[in-house]
Amino acid sequence: MLRHFGVKRTYSHNLKLAVLLSMTAGFVNAAWFLGFSALTTNVTGHAALFAEGIARQNWSMAKLVATWMVLFHAGAFTSSLIVTKIGHNARFSFAISIVLETLILLFCTLSPWIKYLGFSGNFFAGSLLFAMGMQNALVSVISGSVVRTTHLTGTFTDLGIELAQLRTDNYAAQGELRSKIKLRVSIILCFMLGALSGAYLYTFISFRSLLIPVMLLCVTLLYDVFRLNIKRYYSNFRYCRKDKHLLRSGRGNERA
Numbered sequence: 195m196l197r198h199f200g201v202k203r204t205y206s207h208n209l210k211l212a213v214l215l216s217m218t219a220g221f222v223n224a225a226w227f228l229g230f231s232a233l234t235t236n237v238t239g240h241a242a243l244f245a246e247g248i249a250r251q252n253w254s255m256a257k258l259v260a261t262w263m264v265l266f267h268a269g270a271f272t273s274s275l276i277v278t279k280i281g282h283n284a285r286f287s288f289a290i291s292i293v294l295e296t297l298i299l300l301f302c303t304l305s306p307w308i309k310y311l312g313f314s315g316n317f318f319a320g321s322l323l324f325a326m327g328m329q330n331a332l333v334s335v336i337s338g339s340v341v342r343t344t345h346l347t348g349t350f351t352d353l354g355i356e357l358a359q360l361r362t363d364n365y366a367a368q369g370e371l372r373s374k375i376k377l378r379v380s381i382i383l384c385f386m387l388g389a390l391s392g393a394y395l396y397t398f399i400s401f402r403s404l405l406i407p408v409m410l411l412c413v414t415l416l417y418d419v420f421r422l423n424i425k426r427y428y429s430n431f432r433y434c435r436k437d438k439h440l441l442r443s444g445r446g447n448e449r450a
Contacts, residue, residue: 205373207337208337208341208377209376209380211333211337211343211414212333212341212343212377212380212381212384213381213384214410214413215333215343215410215414216343216381216382216384216385216388217384217385217387217388217391217407218329218343218388218410218411219235219326219344219385219388220235220385220386220387220389220390220392221389221391221403221404222322222325222326222388222392222404223344223388223392224391224393224396225393225395225396225403225404226302226318228393228396228397229305229396229401230315230318230319232262232319234319234323234326235323235326235344235345236326236344237262237263237266237267237323240259240262240263241263243255243259244256244260247259258316262319262323263323265320265321265324266324266326266327267327268324268327269324269328269329269331270327270328270330270331271327272291273291273327273328273332273335274331274332274335276290276291277336288336291329292415295325295329296408296411296412298321298322299322299325299407300408301318301321302321302322302401302404303404303405303408304401305318305401306401327344330342330343341381342381343381343385346382346385349378349381349382350378350382352378353378353382356371356374356375357375360372388407391406392407
């Protein structure tokens with residue numbers, strides 16, 4: 195799901211990645227908006243707030259929003275740099291970004307207690323923007339820019355284009371086109387499911403609800419690890435059984 199790149203990557207890998215991480219982003223976005231009235235998974239709305247701050251000469255607001263946008267960009271840059279430096283074909287080149295994002299979410303989960311040490315809600319919002327920038331860049335690099343998980347603007351646009359293309363007479367491409375539509379719909383539905391879950395759970399357990407996306411990230415991270423180990427164990431088991439069978443066959447032939 196995470197460790198396959200290029201020609202080794204399949205539609206199934208992209209679909210699994212889209213489902214887990216779009217749900218994570220939707221959850222974080224909704225829960226944190228209820229907590230501190232700040233969107234943390236994209237920068238589209240922040241661009242409007244930045245312009246508003248300048249127009250009203252509210253320089254503190256403009257500076258804050260500009261910092262948030264830079265942090266999202268810095269997260270994307272950091273994640274891409276990590277994958278590039280380690281190498282696309284490295285066994286766990288994806289793991290560092292996912293671990294960092296998980297640690298940031300855990301840190302923000304403790305915000306009701308940590309904020310008394312001098313950390314503000316704006317600081318936590320900026321931290322989450324950095325984390326979501328990391329996630330968006332990581333998913334984009336891994337999937338070859340096929341999957342986006344932290345916002346829906348481009349996904350809705352792509353879905354509209356692909357639905358329109360279903361009306362064409364190019365029947366040879368219909369199968370691939372339907373797969374793309376299924377992927378876009380999955381991203382949208384999972385993002386919305388995550389957002390609804392985040393909003394609902396936040397009203398009951400407050401910032402502890404962020405432990406849910408932490409769990410989703412852990413599942414995403416460990417999926418390939420355990421799957422790889424199971425495959426290796428199964429391959430070694432089959433290899434040993436084959437060797438034993440050959441040895442027994444050889445002994446039987448010797449006796450004959």
